[in-house]
Amino acid sequence: xxxxxxxxxxxxxxxxxxxxxxxxxxxxxxxxxxxxxxxxxxxxxxxxxxxxxxxxxxxxxxxxxxxxxxxxxxxxxxxxxxxxxxxxxxxxxxxxxxxxxxxxxxxxxxxxxxxxxxxxxxxxxxxxxxxxxxxxxxxxxxxxxxxxxxxxxxxxxxxxxxxxxxxxxxxxxxxxxxxxxxxxxxxxxxxxxxxxxxxxxxxxxxxxxxx
Numbered sequence: 001x002x003x004x005x006x007x008x009x010x011x012x013x014x015x016x017x018x019x020x021x022x023x024x025x026x027x028x029x030x031x032x033x034x035x036x037x038x039x040x041x042x043x044x045x046x047x048x049x050x051x052x053x054x055x056x057x058x059x060x061x062x063x064x065x066x067x068x069x070x071x072x073x074x075x076x077x078x079x080x081x082x083x084x085x086x087x088x089x090x091x092x093x094x095x096x097x098x099x100x101x102x103x104x105x106x107x108x109x110x111x112x113x114x115x116x117x118x119x120x121x122x123x124x125x126x127x128x129x130x131x132x133x134x135x136x137x138x139x140x141x142x143x144x145x146x147x148x149x150x151x152x153x154x155x156x157x158x159x160x161x162x163x164x165x166x167x168x169x170x171x172x173x174x175x176x177x178x179x180x181x182x183x184x185x186x187x188x189x190x191x192x193x194x195x196x197x198x199x200x201x202x203x204x205x206x207x208x209x210x211x
Contacts, residue, residue, distance in 0.1 A: 001024070001026070001105075001106040001123050001124070001205075002101055002102075002106045002107060002108075002109070002119050002121070002122040002123055002124070003017070003020055003021075003024070003026070003106075003107075003108040003109075003122060003123070003124045003125075003126070003201060004109055004110075004114035004115035004118070004119050004122040004124065004125045004126065004177070004180075005017040005020070005108065005109070005110040005111075005114065005126045005128060005197075006110070006111060006112055006113065006114050006115050006116070006125070006126070006127050006128070006174070006176065006177070006180065007110075007112070007126075007127055007128035007129050007174075008112075008129060008130075008135065008159070008162070008163055008166065008174060009032075009077060009081075009135065009139070009159060009162055009163075010130070010135035010136070010138050010139045010159065011128045011129050011130045011135060011185060012128055012130065012138075012185040012188075012190065012193045013110045013126075013128040014030055014032075014110055015190050015193070015194070016110075016126070016128055016183075016193055016194055016197045017030070017108050017109070017110035018108075019194045019197070019198075020108050020194075020197060020198065020201060021107075021108040023198065024108070026105065026106055026107050026108050027100070027103065027107045027108070028107070028108045028109070028110075029097065029100045029101075029107065029108075029109045029110075030110055030111075031093075031097050031109055031110065031111035031112075031114065031118070032080065032110070032111055032112070033066060033071060034066075034093050034096065034097070035080040035081075035083060035084045035089075035093070036071040036072075036076050036077065036079070036080040037061045037065045037066055037068075037071060038055060038058045038059055038061060038080070038083045038089060038093070039058075039076055039078075039079025039080040039081075039082065039083045040061075040065060040068060040070060040071055040076050040079065041058035041059075041060075041061040041065060042054050042055055042057075042058040042079065042083060043076075043079060045057065045058060049079050049082040049083045050082055052086040052087075052088050052089070055082075055083040055086045055088070055089045056086065056088045056089055056092060058083070059089055059092040059093060072146075073148065074139070074143060074148070074150055074155065074158060077158075077162070078158060078161075078162065081161075081162040081165050081166060082165070084112075084165075084166070084169070085165055085169040085170075085171070087170070087171040090113075090171055090172055094117075094118070097109065097111075097114075097118045098118060098119070101114075101118055101119040101122075102119075106123075112166055112172070112174040113172035113173075113174070115127070115176075115177035115179075115180050116172065116175060116177045117172045120177070123204065123205065124181075124200075124201050124204045124205065125177045125179055125180040125181065125204075126180060126181050126182075126183060126197055126200060126201070127176035127177070127180040127181070127182045127183070128183050128185060128193075128197070129182065129183070129184055129185070130184060130185045130186040131186045132156055132159050132160060132163070133156065134185070134186040134187075135159055136152050136155040136156040136159055137152060139155050139159070140152040140155050143155070181200040181203075181204065183196050183197055183200060
């Protein structure tokens with residue numbers, strides 16, 4: 001069983017995906033972390049994330065980079081959004097994500113194009129969203145707890161820029177798959193959001209034809 005969880009930054013899709021993976025005993029991949037690693041590697045290389053050549057070169061990042069705490073910073077998130085617009089970068093990371101999705105037994109993947117590009121055959125597709133204001137508030141609290149100096153207004157501005165890039169890029173734009181179940185978490189806490197997602201998954205599985 002493949003569960004695809006898509007949505008914008010700070011919508012809660014990562015927390016939901018991890019919870020679903022644990023609930024169903026499936027491996028989980030945060031595909032956004034791959035793009036963050038590419039963005040971070042461009043930075044480490046002294047390159048330009050807006051240049052396709054520099055971004056593509058960074059797709060060969062070492063596996064150890066995935067454990068770098070800097071990948072969770074707002075700055076790296078912005079870099080990830082910038083490198084993700086390059087078709088060559090998306091193609092370079094496609095097979096890696098595809099192999100994970102197609103492993104025996106299935107998997108849970110969260111990102112921005114899982115249900116539309118990486119695993120369009122997924123048995124369950126969720127699109128998790130929330131207002132910019134709600135997402136900014138969550139990210140602000142997260143950054144504050146990490147001791148990072150950033151204002152909620154700055155985060156809102158950054159999220160709006162990322163949303164524009166993600167939804168308007170020519171290759172694999174952020175959009176809900178036609179058959180995805182949309183979950184708006186704006187007014188939900190993490191427990192309520194997970195419960196809503198789990199109910200949607202179970203409903204989808206109940207409606208699936210027997211193998």
